[in-house]
Amino acid sequence: MVVVTTTWEGAFAKAAGAEDVTVIVPQSVHHAPDYDPKPSDLAAVAKADFVLYAPFEPYAAKIKEAAGSKAKLVEVNLDNDPAKARAEVTRLGGLFATKDSAARFTKRLDGEIATLNGELRAAWPGGKSPSVVSQVFTGWAAGLAGATTVGTYGPEPVTPAKLAELSAKKPAFVLDNAHMTTGTVLPDAGAKQVEIVNYPGEDLDLLAVYRNAAAELKKAMGKA
Template sequence: MKKIVALVLAALLSFSLFAQAAQEKPASTVVASTAWTAAFADIAGVDNVDFIAPATMTHPPEYEITVGDVQKINDAEYFLYAGYEVMMKSMGTTFKKDESALIRIQTNNSIENVRVQSAKLAAIFGTEAENKIRFATYEEGILDGRRQVAAQGLDKKNVYCHAMQVYLAKDLGLNVVGTFGPAPLTAAQLAEIAKGEIDIIIDNIHNPVAPPALEVSPKSRIVTWRNLPGRGGRGTLEEMVRANIAELLK
């Protein structure tokens, strides 16, 4: 009897130690270059994604990386980036990660691109079910905006759009007749605006260059959008896009 009790206790102890070890196993950690790349992981269904460049910067991709940032990236299981960030050029050989741990995505906020990129990430992290839910919410936010744009007749207006914002503008059904940026407006572009009966000019808050257009087209209205979220966390990309739409509908 004592032998049986001892065996049972040993089995229970072994199971307890196994369960404890399973609980103490660290969760997969993901670090992103900016709040924008982190937002794609969020829609993919990945929670608690940290990011390097402060979201409060005017243009986070220009952030200069620090030694502490490098350590944070090297300590993470995965690093998510877009490729154009200044930090990617300055990092050089300081990365101590396998290629499989470096995940590059395309960053524009069109419905199609967000669908493709978030699905790519979801396949890596095994979050496909949550990705479908979160992407559907993101898509519906834009489709709802498209309905409001049509209801107000804004889809009939001539729109001159910053190149970084043209993706959302087209998803909303806006009539984009020309693009500009990120460089300052050229003389040719100003001439095009002057003769084009432009109703709305959509600028980019991260590198605004549209104000000179009002000198040649004073009746135009400038609408300024974001394409990088101003914070991290759950639902940031959808929140930002809805704010852009609200700015357009004012």
């Protein structure tokens, strides 16, 4: 039994071959690190074999300690960059003794990324790689699109100086983090803002995250 803090860890666990996955933080909580665990969460952890969490989630160790769990606490590198996701799924497959399942998923991941990358390159405005500014946790989406990253921002708020710096790059698109958005990032730069969602849905389908991002990017590039 695997207990995960959010659907993001849950998707990695499922991709690695875990079949019994319990998610603690409801998907309705927009910013997962702000979640306050309930007694029922502690009860779930008490029965777990593994508890998966991310280093930016301050409550994971407290959950395990409060529940008196014997579970193995596993820190997950939550990054949707395909190479990093592939490595993390493979690692978890080793921990869960589900290496074959993890290998099957990584093969599907490679195929999905190749397909989406081809579709996005075909949608490039004017047939040229678009210039983008990415939030630090959405760089993977720029890579998926084959875009040219001319600047990054976050996770701290964009200062006036940073705003001027990024606007001067004249990006065609801003890839914002839907989970940490502060509204329009470059209001006067003429850039199309695309909201990128990192967290999978309740079905814990990691591949859907890439498909959804590709759909939003294609939509934006079609209007560019």
